[in-house]
Amino acid sequence: MIIVLKPTATESQAQDILKRIEDAGLKPLYMPGVERIVLGALGDERVLQKLNLDANPCVENIKPILTKYKMVSREVQAHDTVVRFGNASVGGNQFAVIAGPCSVESEQQLLSVAEVVKQHGAVALRGGAYKPRTSPYDFQGMGVEGLKLLKQASEMLNMPTVSEVMEVSQMETMCEYIDCLQIGARNMQNYALLKAVGESKKPVLLKRGLSATIEELLLAAEYIYDAGNPNIILCERGIRTFETATRNTLDLNAVAFLKQKTHLPVVVDPSHGTGVRELVIPLSRAAAAVGADGIIVESHLNPGEALSDGHQALTGPMFQQLMQELKPFVEAAGKTL
C-alpha cells in the first residue's frame, strides 16, 4: 500500500504511522517528497486494513500497489534509479556501454581488448571468470586468476568491472575483486544467490532467465531489493522462443515495458540476444532507440581463438563502428553516449 500524507502532516506523525506499520509486522517505507511525505507498507494487505489508517486525520489517501513486485515498481518510486560503480553510472541520461570478452582467457587477451573498448568509449569492462557452460566439457573459466586479471585491467585503465557470480560461496572473493556482480540468466531464480547479492550492497547486473517472464525478472529484482540492495541493473538478454535462426530472440518489448513499470535501469545484451556477431550492431541501435539505459556487449580481438562465444564477439574495428553508429540513436532517445 502507498499512504499519501496531507501536506500539513508533520515528521513525527509520519514516524508514528511507520511505527504502527512495523509493529503490525509489515515492512514500512519512508519516501519524503518536496510537497508531502509518502509512506509505504509491504506485506499482508489484510493486516494493513486492520490498522484503519484511512481514519487517521493526517492521511490524504491510501492506494494499493497493484503489481506483485513493490519496491522496484514505479508506483513506489517515480524517478529513475541511477546505479553507480567506480566511475560508471547506469540509468538517467547517460547511455552506458559495458564491453569486454565473454570469458577472461589470459592477461594479454583481456588487457588488449579492454584497451580498445575503453579507447572507444566503454564505461565498464565485462569478463567472466566463472562461466556457466551448457556442456561440462567446455571452458569453465579461469576462476580467481581471472578475477585478479580483471582487477589488474580495472586499475590500469581506470575502468570498473562486471563479472558473473555463480554461487553464494564465491561472494567474498567476487566482492574483493569486482565492482558489479552479474547474475546470469541461468541463476535468475537462484533465490539464495539473489539474497546474498542483496545483502552485499554491491551493484548487481541481473540478467533475465532464458524462459523467464518479465514479472519473474522483476520479482527476482525485488528479492535483491528486499534483502537491502537497491543498486540493481536489469538486463534483457534474449529469451527462448520457437525461432532457431538466432541463438535467442531479443525481446525489445520487454525493454519498453520495463521502462514503464520499474525505476531500475535496463540494459540490453545484443550478444547473447542474437548469438550472431553481424547482428550485434543493428540490435544495439534498436536498444538505444527503444529507450534502454545501455548495452553490454562481448568483444574479442581474435574471436576465432576465443574460448567461449567467439561467434558473437565484436572485433576491435567492429566495436569502434558500433560506437559510431550508436551515437545518433542514443541522441535521438534523449541520452548521451
Ligand code: PEP
Ligand atoms: C555471459 O554474459 O557471458 C553469460 C553467460 O550470459 P547469460 O547468463 O545471459 O547467458
Ligand code: MN
Ligand atoms: Mn558469453
